[in-house]
Amino acid sequence: MKVVSKKLPAVLFLLFSGWCLLSSAAWGQGFDSCVQNINNATVVVPASVQAVVSGEAIEAGDEIAVFTADGTCVGRGIWNDESLSIAAAGVDSQTPDGYRAGESLQFRMWDASSSAAYEANVAYTPCADGDPLCKDDGLYAHNMLYSIEQIETITTLGDDLPVELVTFEATVHGSSKPSSYGSQAVLEWETASETANAGFEVQHQAPQAAEGTWENVGFVEGHGTTSETHQYTHRLEDLKPGTHTFRLKQVDLDGSFAYSASVEAVVELAGSFDIVAPYPNPFRQRATFSLTVAETQQVDVAAYNQLGQRVATLHDGELAPDTQHTFRLEADRLSSGMYFIQVRGEEFSAMERAILVR
Numbered sequence: 001m002k003v004v005s006k007k008l009p010a011v012l013f014l015l016f017s018g019w020c021l022l023s024s025a026a027w028g029q030g031f032d033s034c035v036q037n038i039n040n041a042t043v044v045v046p047a048s049v050q051a052v053v054s055g056e057a058i059e060a061g062d063e064i065a066v067f068t069a070d071g072t073c074v075g076r077g078i079w080n081d082e083s084l085s086i087a088a089a090g091v092d093s094q095t096p097d098g099y100r101a102g103e104s105l106q107f108r109m110w111d112a113s114s115s116a117a118y119e120a121n122v123a124y125t126p127c128a129d130g131d132p133l134c135k136d137d138g139l140y141a142h143n144m145l146y147s148i149e150q151i152e153t154i155t156t157l158g159d160d161l162p163v164e165l166v167t168f169e170a171t172v173h174g175s176s177k178p179s180s181y182g183s184q185a186v187l188e189w190e191t192a193s194e195t196a197n198a199g200f201e202v203q204h205q206a207p208q209a210a211e212g213t214w215e216n217v218g219f220v221e222g223h224g225t226t227s228e229t230h231q232y233t234h235r236l237e238d239l240k241p242g243t244h245t246f247r248l249k250q251v252d253l254d255g256s257f258a259y260s261a262s263v264e265a266v267v268e269l270a271g272s273f274d275i276v277a278p279y280p281n282p283f284r285q286r287a288t289f290s291l292t293v294a295e296t297q298q299v300d301v302a303a304y305n306q307l308g309q310r311v312a313t314l315h316d317g318e319l320a321p322d323t324q325h326t327f328r329l330e331a332d333r334l335s336s337g338m339y340f341i342q343v344r345g346e347e348f349s350a351m352e353r354a355i356l357v358r
Contacts (some may be wrong), residue, residue, distance in 0.1 A: 031065040031110060031117075034073035035097045037089035041140055043075065043105070044147045045084040046125075052152040053111045054118060055256050063110035064120075064151065072097050073108075079327050090142050099140035108190040109153050116155035121214060125149040126202050129285050140214055154259055162258075163222070163250050164192040166229075170246055170265040172239075183267045186232045187246055189260075194230070197222030201249035205262075206243025207324055214247070224253070238277070240326055241292050269294045269322060273348045278329065278341065282355040287329045287351060289341065295321050297346040303354075304340045313340070319345075331356055 043066060045051070051058035058079050064235070065076035066088040074089040074097070088105065089098040107120040125147040127134035135144045168189040187202060199222040203214040220232050244267060248260040272294050278287035293299065301315040311334060314327045329341065334356055341352045 007018050014330065020304060030072050031063055031076040031108070032346070033142060033213050034065065034076045034087040035095065036087070037074075037092065037095040038299065039090040039092045039095070039098070039142050040087040041090065041099070041135075041142065041144045041146060043088055044145060045077065045079075045086070045151070046147065046149075047081065047083045048151075049148055050150040051109075053109050054114070054116070054153055058109075059289065061112035062105070063112070065107045065108050065110070067108055068097075068099060068103065069106065074098050088140065090140065101141055103140045105138050105140060105146065106234070107151060109151070111153075120151050121151045122148050123150040123153050123213070153156050162195040162199050164194075165248075165250075166190040168260055168263055170244075170263040172265050172267055185236045185239055185244060185265045185267075187236070187263075188231065189248065190229060190231050191223075192229055193227050194223050196253040197224060198253045199250045201251060201257075203247050203249055204236065205245040205247075207240065207244060222250075228237065230256040239265075239267045239275060240324060241322060243267075248329055266335055273343075273345060275343060275350050275352065276324075277352055278354040280355075282357045283329075283331065284357060285331050287354040287356075288326060289329075289354075290324045290326045291319070291320050291343060292324050293321055293345060295347075299342045299346075300342075301327055302342050306338055306340075314341075329354055 014192045020339050029345045044255050045064060051064075053059075053062055056185060062079045062081050064084065064086065065081065066074050066086060068074055075084040075086045077084040089095065091098040091100055104121075107122050108115050108117055109120045122138070124136040124138060127136045133143070133145050135141060135146055138146070166189075169187070171186045171188070173186060174186045189200075191197075200218055200220045202218040202220065204217045205214050220234055223230050239245070245352050246260050246265065247262040250260065269292055274292045276290045278289040281287060291299070292302070296318060298317065299315060299319045300308050303312040303314065305311050312329060314329065315325075319325055329339065336356050336358045339356060341354060343350045344354075349352055
């Protein structure tokens with residue numbers, strides 16, 4: 001594959017290495033040596049899951065396994081066309097191999113028909129409001145429950161790629177909308193040739209999203225079969241501060257696909273802080289909002305009623321910079337009415353309103 005290197009402008013933050021070439025058959029056997037521990041989390045794969053192994057629907061006998069970042073299998077299950085529960089082992093004093101709190105769950109799938117193993121991406125079923133045992137962020141915690149609604153393997157390809165990708169770049173600019181929040185990312189890529197190329201699905205991983213959590217943010221049509229060079233562009237508006245990661249899912253006319261390597265675009269905070277207004281608003285159970293600060297500092301976040309009485313302290317301590325911190329105002333023990341969320345940092349203060357309705 002030909003890869004063109006360029007001197008990148010100052011606003012460009014780029015990691016690129018062509019199409020992802022992920023091992024699909026190097027492991028050679030099923031997942032039969034997985035760590036077990038009394039401390040674990042449970043991954044539920046319901047019978048209704050959308051599961052794809054190497055472009056085909058999952059079949060009985062295929063396996064789904066959970067791995068740590070260093071390649072340790074910490075849980076597995078064999079698919080039998082029914083709901084599947086997998087215990088993902090966590091660490092303790094007796095079992096050092098396993099997940100630590102906050103680590104991202106990673107998945108692999110075993111195709112029994114071809115005796116091949118693949119890395120896999122997952123999408124989690126959103127948790128119901130108020131469910132204390134459910135998590136949907138993909139970050140490990142003891143005794144929690146994660147439900148998967150979609151899982152698909154990452155296709156591996158050799159050098160005979162249907163699309164010869166020359167460059168893939170992400171550039172950050174100010175928003176093109178005068179009243180818009182945040183910045184704009186411009187994605188540009190170039191192909192030297194294409195064979196049966198239906199197009200490119202643009203995928204985005206937001207700042208602080210769990211590793212492997214990708215959102216489809218657009219589709220750009222390809223040029224079918226051509227030996228000519230083609231340039232493509234896709235823009236995303238209103239990006240929040242932080243590191244945004246992008247990749248392309250190249251789709252053939254027959255439905256097969258491959259992923260590009262990812263590129264990163266860093267959106268810097270324009271001022272000393274940024275606050276995203278509470279939502280939903282009005283709210284019934286909880287209102288969620290986020291705060292980003294440019295420098296490490298002590299920050300107090302509190303809610304007050306209309307009499308000026310502090311009814312909840314949401315944070316009182318240090319906040320790290322360039323990170324979107326999320327806070328929630330719970331409706332428990334609060335009566336209907338308007339509440340004022342006061343944020344005080346060392347060099348700034350801000351206030352937002354939230355209305356509770358019963």
